[in-house]
Amino acid sequence: MMKERLQKIISAAGIDSRRHAEAMITAGRVSVNGEIVSELGAKADPQKDVIRIDGKIISIENPSCYIALYKPAGYVTTLSDPQKRPTVVDLVRDVPERVYPIGRLDYDSAGLLLLTNDGAFAQKISHPGFRVPKTYRAKIAGRITPEELKKISRGIPLPDGVFKPESLKMEKANDKSTWLSLTLHEGRNRVVRRGLEAAGHPVTRLVRTSIGGITLSGLSEGQWRSLSAREVQQLLSAAQGEKGKNILDNQLKINNSRAVRVNRHHKYSGYKR
Numbered sequence: 001m002m003k004e005r006l007q008k009i010i011s012a013a014g015i016d017s018r019r020h021a022e023a024m025i026t027a028g029r030v031s032v033n034g035e036i037v038s039e040l041g042a043k044a045d046p047q048k049d050v051i052r053i054d055g056k057i058i059s060i061e062n063p064s065c066y067i068a069l070y071k072p073a074g075y076v077t078t079l080s081d082p083q084k085r086p087t088v089v090d091l092v093r094d095v096p097e098r099v100y101p102i103g104r105l106d107y108d109s110a111g112l113l114l115l116t117n118d119g120a121f122a123q124k125i126s127h128p129g130f131r132v133p134k135t136y137r138a139k140i141a142g143r144i145t146p147e148e149l150k151k152i153s154r155g156i157p158l159p160d161g162v163f164k165p166e167s168l169k170m171e172k173a174n175d176k177s178t179w180l181s182l183t184l185h186e187g188r189n190r191v192v193r194r195g196l197e198a199a200g201h202p203v204t205r206l207v208r209t210s211i212g213g214i215t216l217s218g219l220s221e222g223q224w225r226s227l228s229a230r231e232v233q234q235l236l237s238a239a240q241g242e243k244g245k246n247i248l249d250n251q252l253k254i255n256n257s258r259a260v261r262v263n264r265h266h267k268y269s270g271y272k273r
Contacts, residue, residue: 163195
């Protein structure tokens with residue numbers, strides 16, 4: 001592995017931000033292979049060199065990371081975009097670990113999006129076979145009738161299958177528009193928009209409000225927070241029923257010390273600032 005700047009290694013290990021890592025280095029608190037390093041340009045090989053802060057060896061292996069993001073409309077759910085549009089990873093640049101989105105939320109939609117660096121977890125949450133419930137609020141054109149609600153609940157045929165919400169409720173309505181709340185156990189591409197449009201009511205605004213019981217509570221558009229160990233287990237339980245309760249902690253590598261904070265790095269308690 002190529003050598004990297006010490007502050008980058010410390011940040012990538014989830015210990016602190018690069019700015020605070022730089023302060024640690026200049027204060028003479030960091031050593032490499034037993035020698036104190038105080039220059040910011042110093043580099044090390046995280047796989048070969050022994051790096052210590054205040055005499056304690058740091059773990060180079062990145063901890064598993066689980067993020068809840070309130071995605072605004074106007075962002076693509078990818079790591080990069082050939083059209084140079086903003087991506088959801090632009091909103092989590094200050095997350096110490098490299099994370100990627102679980103599933104998709106289309107460009108024009110807003111709401112809850114989960115990101116992680118744990119591939120096994122992402123597979124369980126996104127795979128349709130695990131049937132993790134996702135709840136949406138949809139603003140549709142026109143006033144919907146009770147008969148139309150029943151028709152949608154029975155299922156709307158689409159080219160790739162039937163659009164059939166597990167639950168469907170009308171929240172409020174006027175002559176121009178209606179707000180609906182609906183829950184699905186699938187994630188086909190733009191299925192909510194396509195299904196409601198096929199029912200005669202195009203969607204003008206769509207917000208995903210929850211995934212497996214995890215909600216947008218405490219978040220504003222563009223903000224993120226870390227999921228607690230309890231929330232990660234809750235999602236696994238939603239994905240696998242009773243089986244989720246038996247997932248081994250060492251498989252997930254859950255860091256129970258990760259507090260829920262908005263747009264903050266999580267400081268490793270073994271080191272002082």
